[in-house]
Amino acid sequence: MDSLDEALRAAVSTLADAGVPSPRADAELLAAHLLGESVGRVRALALVGAAAPEGFGELVAERARRVPLQHITGVAYFRGLELAVGPGVFIPRPETETVAQLAIDAARLIPGARVADLGTGSGAIAGSVAQEVPDALVFAVELSDLAFAWAERNLTPFGVTLVRADYAEALTEHNGTFDVVVSNPPYIPTEAVPREPEVAEHDPDMALYGGSADGLRLPLAAAASAARLLKPGGYFVMEHAEVQATALAAILGADPSWTTVLTHQDLSGRDRATSATRTDMPLDGRK
Numbered sequence: 001m002d003s004l005d006e007a008l009r010a011a012v013s014t015l016a017d018a019g020v021p022s023p024r025a026d027a028e029l030l031a032a033h034l035l036g037e038s039v040g041r042v043r044a045l046a047l048v049g050a051a052a053p054e055g056f057g058e059l060v061a062e063r064a065r066r067v068p069l070q071h072i073t074g075v076a077y078f079r080g081l082e083l084a085v086g087p088g089v090f091i092p093r094p095e096t097e098t099v100a101q102l103a104i105d106a107a108r109l110i111p112g113a114r115v116a117d118l119g120t121g122s123g124a125i126a127g128s129v130a131q132e133v134p135d136a137l138v139f140a141v142e143l144s145d146l147a148f149a150w151a152e153r154n155l156t157p158f159g160v161t162l163v164r165a166d167y168a169e170a171l172t173e174h175n176g177t178f179d180v181v182v183s184n185p186p187y188i189p190t191e192a193v194p195r196e197p198e199v200a201e202h203d204p205d206m207a208l209y210g211g212s213a214d215g216l217r218l219p220l221a222a223a224a225s226a227a228r229l230l231k232p233g234g235y236f237v238m239e240h241a242e243v244q245a246t247a248l249a250a251i252l253g254a255d256p257s258w259t260t261v262l263t264h265q266d267l268s269g270r271d272r273a274t275s276a277t278r279t280d281m282p283l284d285g286r287k
Contacts (some may be wrong), residue, residue: 007052018064066197088146090207092124103182118167123151130158181226189215232280245271
């Protein structure tokens with residue numbers, strides 16, 4: 001049997017040849033998954049000549065086929081959460097943590113804030129709000145049956161109210177009652193195919209494509225739902241692609257339902273989210 005150090009070196013080479021963006025990190029995480037240890041402990045074991053775990057080569061081969069690391073390990077980490085994920089659900093991205101932070105900051109300003117997460121997927125944003133703002137009343141909406149099952153598993157411990165529905169029509173009985181609405185809707189233009197095989201071949205299309213050539217149909221549906229769900233003065237924040245920031249700011253800025261429209265950058269400095277505050281203008285345009 002190969003030593004752990006030898007197996008890791010071989011795995012890094014295999015994953016790099018396959019085009020995996022972070023071959024060393026992925027190799028160490030796969031070993032950690034099999035050993036039930038931290039990555040730091042894996043590195044220490046490699047230094048002292050420990051044996052490679054059984055099945056390590058098979059998992060490396062699977063990752064080399066560009067199966068997402070999170071599908072192999074069954075876990076995605078998001079802020080302080082360890083989320084169960086797998087086929088049928090969008091894997092949460094680090095850039096979305098910025099969007100979650102904006103929603104959390106807004107919810108913390110209001111005792112007992114009512115928060116809605118539209119298109120929750122795995123439950124990453126809703127779970128983060130519930131965990132970090134314990135007195136908030138959090139609702140999460142998801143249409144996909146598969147994603148709903150993952151979200152249910154992840155959100156049940158936090159007491160989040162999970163609703164299976166199209167967010168364009170969901171929670172109508174709660175119109176005008178929310179303090180914060182947050183969304184990471186599908187926003188990729190319909191003709192754009194993601195370059196990464198992990199995304200193009202494994203993330204569900206329902207979670208990727210925005211329903212129009214510019215990718216904005218579903219984001220604008222989320223904004224319309226936020227407008228009906230929020231109280232006057234309520235806060236809306238939504239993730240989008242960098243290239244969509246200008247158009248979304250212009251559209252929301254021209255809508256009398258919204259004021260204080262702002263663009264927010266992610267940790268890489270890219271325009272990643274747009275926020276707005278709900279005015280007291282009724283949706284029919286008459287005060």
